Amino acid sequence: MSDRILPAAPAGPADPVSTSPHVDAGDEGYSKDLKSRHINMIAIGGAIGTGLFLGAGGRMAGAGPSLAIAYAICGVFAFFVVRALGELVLYRPSSGAFVSYAREFMGEKGAFAAGWLYFLNWSTTAVADITAAATYAHFWAMFSDVPQWVLALIALAVVLTANLISVKYFGEMEFWFAIVKVAALVVFMAIGIYLVATQHQLDGHTPGFSMISDGGGLFPVGMLPMLLVIQGVVFAYASVELCGVAAGETKNPEKIMPKAINSIMWRVGIFYVGSVILLALLLPYTAYSGDESPFVTVMNKLGVAGAADVMNLVVLTAALSSLNSGLYSTGRILRSMALSGSAPKFTGRMNKGQVPYGGILLTAGFGVLGVGLNYVMPGEAFEIVLNFASIGILGTWGMIMLCSLLFWHRAKDGRVTRPSYRLPWAPYTQLVTLFFLASVVVLMWWGGGVGRTTVMCLPLIAAALVGGWFVVRKRVAAIAAERKTA
Numbered sequence: 001m002s003d004r005i006l007p008a009a010p011a012g013p014a015d016p017v018s019t020s021p022h023v024d025a026g027d028e029g030y031s032k033d034l035k036s037r038h039i040n041m042i043a044i045g046g047a048i049g050t051g052l053f054l055g056a057g058g059r060m061a062g063a064g065p066s067l068a069i070a071y072a073i074c075g076v077f078a079f080f081v082v083r084a085l086g087e088l089v090l091y092r093p094s095s096g097a098f099v100s101y102a103r104e105f106m107g108e109k110g111a112f113a114a115g116w117l118y119f120l121n122w123s124t125t126a127v128a129d130i131t132a133a134a135t136y137a138h139f140w141a142m143f144s145d146v147p148q149w150v151l152a153l154i155a156l157a158v159v160l161t162a163n164l165i166s167v168k169y170f171g172e173m174e175f176w177f178a179i180v181k182v183a184a185l186v187v188f189m190a191i192g193i194y195l196v197a198t199q200h201q202l203d204g205h206t207p208g209f210s211m212i213s214d215g216g217g218l219f220p221v222g223m224l225p226m227l228l229v230i231q232g233v234v235f236a237y238a239s240v241e242l243c244g245v246a247a248g249e250t251k252n253p254e255k256i257m258p259k260a261i262n263s264i265m266w267r268v269g270i271f272y273v274g275s276v277i278l279l280a281l282l283l284p285y286t287a288y289s290g291d292e293s294p295f296v297t298v299m300n301k302l303g304v305a306g307a308a309d310v311m312n313l314v315v316l317t318a319a320l321s322s323l324n325s326g327l328y329s330t331g332r333i334l335r336s337m338a339l340s341g342s343a344p345k346f347t348g349r350m351n352k353g354q355v356p357y358g359g360i361l362l363t364a365g366f367g368v369l370g371v372g373l374n375y376v377m378p379g380e381a382f383e384i385v386l387n388f389a390s391i392g393i394l395g396t397w398g399m400i401m402l403c404s405l406l407f408w409h410r411a412k413d414g415r416v417t418r419p420s421y422r423l424p425w426a427p428y429t430q431l432v433t434l435f436f437l438a439s440v441v442v443l444m445w446w447g448g449g450v451g452r453t454t455v456m457c458l459p460l461i462a463a464a465l466v467g468g469w470f471v472v473r474k475r476v477a478a479i480a481a482e483r484k485t486a
Contacts, residue, residue, distance in 0.1 A: 030332075034167060038175055039256045040256075040259065040263070042175075048272075052275070053319070055386070057297065058289060059233065061289055064280070065285060074230060075237065078264075082261055084423040084429070084433075085241055087404065087419060088400075089247045089253060089257050090253070094248050094336075096333060097247075097248070098244070098399055099333050100336055105406040110402075111336075111342060112337070114396065117395030117399065120395070122329060124370075125238055125389045126363060126364070126366060127385040128235075128370075128385045128386050130153075130319075131148075131152060134151035136312055139309075139312045149371050153368075153371045155323065156367045160360070160367075164353070164357050164360060165355070166353035166355060167354065167355060182271075184295075184311065184314035188278075188298070188299075189275060192279075192281070192298070196208055202282055205284065212280055228447040228451075231451060232386060235390050236272070238322075238389065239322060239326075240264060244257075287301070295314075328360075330363040334363075339479075341472055341476035342469075344358075373385070388457075391441075398434060405426075405427055441455060
């Protein structure tokens with residue numbers, strides 16, 4: 001799964017940093033403290049998160065080895081999304097990212113919808129992350145008697161405090177978080193490959209293709225369950241767009257971004273698809289569950305003293321990393337919106353460390369609501385918020401592809417210039433991706449349960465967006481008029 005199959009020229013030094021006449025007030029005031037190593041590891045961290053470390057267990061139990069196919073399919077479309085965003089970033093770097101591009105190509109209404117859908121994504125993902133962190137902590141006996149909501153609150157408090165210091169500190173945290181995650185997966189895969197190659201017994205089973213063939217094949221419960229878990233798998237790729245947001249706080253994004261984005265494809269192939277295949281080869285799919293990380297399950301069965309504890313610590317790190325990223329990105333997006341009038345004024349404020357603390361605190365506030373959800377429904381909290389997060393992700397990705405499509409049309413008309421680093425096969429890539437995203441919504445409905453309930457809430461979400469726009473439209477128009485006369 002190499003990005004070399006995508007025939008697009010790399011961005012060269014001749015590419016301008018920006019060919020856009022559009023100026024976004026939300027891009028001012030940030031430090032440029034994120035370095036190349038930060039962006040590269042943020043891209044890795046965005047491609048390895050809670051959806052793999054925790055979500056893969058329950059999905060493997062529900063769909064069997066075919067889960068690897070679901071990860072591969074979603075990974076391709078996730079790459080298309082981040083590649084489209086990368087082209088827009090090379091056209092005009094912005095901390096407001098796709099909200100800023102929606103403002104340029106779709107107007108303030110589009111920016112309003114894109115921004116609040118992204119907030120829906122990360123405010124609910126924050127709940128999923130603190131729920132996952134609390135679930136992981138319960139693995140250890142010393143925390144088993146601590147209520148899940150208390151552990152969720154502690155996780156939120158720790159990450160919030162760290163996120164408010166400075167963007168450089170955030171970059172360093174994500175750098176080391178990503179290194180821990182990648183190192184853990186590499187070690188796990190090395191152990192897994194060794195076990196398969198040597199046919200070493202694992203919990204009474206002999207690893208190998210017999211785990212798949214003897215367990216009912218690639219689709220032991222049919223193809224439909226594989227299709228139905230796709231909405232959950234989409235959640236696993238929720239952070240891939242993060243490197244596009246971070247581009248506004250780095251120097252020379254035209255040199256850094258193409259490498260970071262192109263590497264996402266092979267990371268998906270190795271870390272997601274490869275690790276899920278290994279999980280299927282090591283144990284029967286029925287050995288996994290949603291109550292425990294599948295990687296911890298394997299290490300537990302292996303019987304090596306302390307191995308499961310180390311892996312559980314790693315997956316706990318992954319959850320905290322995802323929460324850290326969500327607070328970071330929503331802070332920047334909400335500031336871009338606040339300075340145009342489409343978000344509360346306080347979300348546009350920055351502290352001495354040039355961190356937009358208002359937006360971060362608003363997202364953390366919804367995390368506190370998640371603590372309450374963990375108190376009321378500790379068993380169902382993760383699945384409920386995962387479905388709502390998936391709606392936010394689908395909306396965000398859809399907005400990115402719509403912006404990319406409109407950008408392509410403007411370039412075709414000669415109104416803008418596309419950088420040499422481009423989304424291949426435009427406009428067909430955008431159209432196919434949009435069709436895929438719509439199909440995921442249909443699958444959510446088809447699967448029933450929490451997914452169908454979530455889809456039934458779409459009219460309420462749409463009504464909230466429309467109502468919200470009518471509340472802020474006069475302020476948005478006044479700020480836009482003021483800028484024109486300035």
